[in-house]
Amino acid sequence: xxxxxxxxxxxxxxxQRIGQDLAKVEEVFAAELASSNPFATDVLAHVxxxxxxRLRPILVLLTARCLGGIRPEHHVLAAVVEMIHMxxxxxxxxxxxxxxxxxxxxxxxxxxxxTSVLFGDCLFTHAFHLAxxxxxxxxxxxxxxxxxxxxxGELTQVRERGNFDLDEAAYFxxxxxxxxxxxxxxxxxxxxxxxxxxxxxxxMAEFGRxxxxxxxxxxxxxxxxxxxxxxxxxxxxxxxxxKMTLPLIRLMSEASSDEAARIRQLLAAPxxxxxxxxxxxxxxxxxxxxxxxRALALVSQSCELLDRLPPSPDRQLLQDMARFAVERTH
Amino acid sequence: xxxxxxxxxxxxxxxQRIGQDLAKVEEVFAAELASSNPFATDVLAHVxxxxxxRLRPILVLLTARCLGGIRPEHHVLAAVVEMIHMxxxxxxxxxxxxxxxxxxxxxxxxxxxxTSVLFGDCLFTHAFHLAxxxxxxxxxxxxxxxxxxxxxGELTQVRERGNFDLDEAAYFxxxxxxxxxxxxxxxxxxxxxxxxxxxxxxxMAEFGRxxxxxxxxxxxxxxxxxxxxxxxxxxxxxxxxxKMTLPLIRLMSEASSDEAARIRQLLAAPxxxxxxxxxxxxxxxxxxxxxxxRALALVSQSCELLDRLPPSPDRQLLQDMARFAVERTH
Numbered sequence: 001x002x003x004x005x006x007x008x009x010x011x012x013x014x015x016q017r018i019g020q021d022l023a024k025v026e027e028v029f030a031a032e033l034a035s036s037n038p039f040a041t042d043v044l045a046h047v048x049x050x051x052x053x054r055l056r057p058i059l060v061l062l063t064a065r066c067l068g069g070i071r072p073e074h075h076v077l078a079a080v081v082e083m084i085h086m087x088x089x090x091x092x093x094x095x096x097x098x099x100x101x102x103x104x105x106x107x108x109x110x111x112x113x114x115t116s117v118l119f120g121d122c123l124f125t126h127a128f129h130l131a132x133x134x135x136x137x138x139x140x141x142x143x144x145x146x147x148x149x150x151x152x153g154e155l156t157q158v159r160e161r162g163n164f165d166l167d168e169a170a171y172f173x174x175x176x177x178x179x180x181x182x183x184x185x186x187x188x189x190x191x192x193x194x195x196x197x198x199x200x201x202x203x204m205a206e207f208g209r210x211x212x213x214x215x216x217x218x219x220x221x222x223x224x225x226x227x228x229x230x231x232x233x234x235x236x237x238x239x240x241x242x243k244m245t246l247p248l249i250r251l252m253s254e255a256s257s258d259e260a261a262r263i264r265q266l267l268a269a270p271x272x273x274x275x276x277x278x279x280x281x282x283x284x285x286x287x288x289x290x291x292x293x294r295a296l297a298l299v300s301q302s303c304e305l306l307d308r309l310p311p312s313p314d315r316q317l318l319q320d321m322a323r324f325a326v327e328r329t330h
Numbered sequence: 331x332x333x334x335x336x337x338x339x340x341x342x343x344x345x346q347r348i349g350q351d352l353a354k355v356e357e358v359f360a361a362e363l364a365s366s367n368p369f370a371t372d373v374l375a376h377v378x379x380x381x382x383x384r385l386r387p388i389l390v391l392l393t394a395r396c397l398g399g400i401r402p403e404h405h406v407l408a409a410v411v412e413m414i415h416m417x418x419x420x421x422x423x424x425x426x427x428x429x430x431x432x433x434x435x436x437x438x439x440x441x442x443x444x445t446s447v448l449f450g451d452c453l454f455t456h457a458f459h460l461a462x463x464x465x466x467x468x469x470x471x472x473x474x475x476x477x478x479x480x481x482x483g484e485l486t487q488v489r490e491r492g493n494f495d496l497d498e499a500a501y502f503x504x505x506x507x508x509x510x511x512x513x514x515x516x517x518x519x520x521x522x523x524x525x526x527x528x529x530x531x532x533x534m535a536e537f538g539r540x541x542x543x544x545x546x547x548x549x550x551x552x553x554x555x556x557x558x559x560x561x562x563x564x565x566x567x568x569x570x571x572x573k574m575t576l577p578l579i580r581l582m583s584e585a586s587s588d589e590a591a592r593i594r595q596l597l598a599a600p601x602x603x604x605x606x607x608x609x610x611x612x613x614x615x616x617x618x619x620x621x622x623x624r625a626l627a628l629v630s631q632s633c634e635l636l637d638r639l640p641p642s643p644d645r646q647l648l649q650d651m652a653r654f655a656v657e658r659t660h
Contacts, residue, residue, distance in 0.1 A: 039489045094443070094444075128477070129475055131465075140461070151451045291539045
């Protein structure tokens with residue numbers, strides 16, 4: 001992963017703090033999938049080349065450290081959430097018909113859509129199999145409930161494609177499911193398995209939820225403003241897939257009815273000229289600034305929640321992760 | 331479902347025997363998915379129109395009755411295996427680009443591939459969520475393990491597409507995973523949750539496995555010989571997808587090297603003329619008879635296993651289900 005100075009510094013501090021635990025998570029992850037057939041192993045090796053920041057395992061582990069310390073269950077749970085996240089990425093690439101992710105060909109581009117669908121399924125089933133290795137069904141129930149919400153959020157997003165009148169409430173409902181829920185789950189599991197009190201578990205889940213919302217809004221912003229080379233993935237795909245994201249929703253909501261009609265036309269015909277015209281409109285108005293402010297406000301809210309915990313380097317890292325979610329340039 | 335006289339008679343007897351329990355399974359199934367978003371509910375209502383024989387729930391329930399009786403856990407488990415089966419069907423229709431199943435447009439034809447992928451994911455996650463409502467992780471572990479094998483079998487099948495030299499051993503490895511495993515799981519869960527002894531649980535799983543193999547072989551045979559109207563789904567898709575099934579493997583193994591080269595050409599160019607030529611070759615040789623005999627032998631083996639149980643109408647129904655697996659005409 002290439003990165004700006006701030007992000008590489010943060011990730012180095014994370015590595016120093018929980019590097020050994022992240023390595024154990026990797027071991028659990030690899031051991032669960034080692035039983036797979038040789039083709040699944042090949043696809044996995046390929047997919048691992050585009051693994052990202054491991055945000056979700058980091059959330060599990062740092063939350064645990066803030067609230068009593070990391071236990072073996074946390075390594076298992078961190079591997080489970082990462083596996084589920086990877087499953088959704090592999091399936092997303094089918095949905096978005098994406099050709100590259102983090103500079104590497106996606107599974108559907110390297111093999112085919114069938115392989116993406118089935119390999120994603122394998123990751124889902126292995127994640128649940130791994131979760132069931134814990135002594136009780138509690139984690140399975142929490143994971144099952146959250147993954148239901150993740151899939152339903154994604155399903156709503158697909159249904160709403162091409163609906164240029166999507167409003168903020170509907171947008172937030174989608175990203176609550178598709179992104180915030182898995183971040184909330186990561187923190188919830190981290191806290192619960194550190195044996196935190198019920199109220200603290202829910203506060204940490206809320207922290208994860210707010211961070212996840214901010215992260216997704218920043219991602220949607222980068223899809224319109226980012227540098228494709230630095231991001232290492234195809235950008236502008238939201239426009240070509242007719243997905244309404246917060247900057248576009250803001251643009252529409254601030255437009256006169258004549259302007260809105262013109263914007264709808266541009267959204268419906270996403271050739272390069274229309275895209276350029278849309279970008280100009282977005283830059284001239286307050287859409288980007290508004291979106292950034294919304295993300296920053298969510299980050300502030302999430303950091304305030306953590307202020308209730310005793311100060312520690314782990315708490316600091318969690319707050320820095322939240323800020324990083326919106327300050328990153330890719 | 332339209333059916334021949336034998337199958338409608340069998341299903342009527344099943345209905346008389348466990349109709350009330352099947353209705354409870356339906357209730358559990360619907361309640362689990364009722365929490366879903368409205369779009370998921372629409373897609374589900376559509377998918378339910380092509381629900382089939384409910385073979386797997388029937389296996390769970392009849393196995394339970396043979397070994398101590400149906401308990402509330404069996405209704406939950408039967409709904410779980412049916413949900414997993416439905417998830418694999420919805421994803422299969424993406425893979426096969428099938429347009430109809432049981433006379434109804436598939437999800438990908440009615441909506442799009444994205445919806446199929448995500449709705450299939452929803453069914454998987456809800457199945458695991460439902461399984462985690464049982465008191466211990468035992469069922470989750472068994473279900474996780476089996477679904478891993480199902481997905482890996484399907485993945486191997488995709489990898490082997492276009493490999494016209496696939497041998498019987500590789501074919502059986504594929505169908506062990508993609509079909510036999512879920513039938514084995516159904517019987518294993520039925521027996522385990524009736525508190526049968528460990529050896530009996532494994533014998534029942536073996537019965538399910540053999541029945542599943544026979545069922546898949548019969549299905550592959552019907553794809554080449556069946557009547558598209560009676561089947562209510564697109565047939566001949568194995569040929570157009572370059573999937574080698576038992577009749578084709580037998581044809582290749584009995585051919586001289588010259589004939590095999592000619593068959594490979596026909597398989598690689600599956601236009602209507604090539605398909606017709608292949609069907610003629612299959613009919614002239616022993617490929618269909620050989621395949622039918624293999625399926626019948628598996629059914630006999632499976633029925634013999636059940637002879638160890640005390641005779642009962644439930645045991646009889648299970649044996650009749652096994653015979654029906656190969657005798658059905660669609």
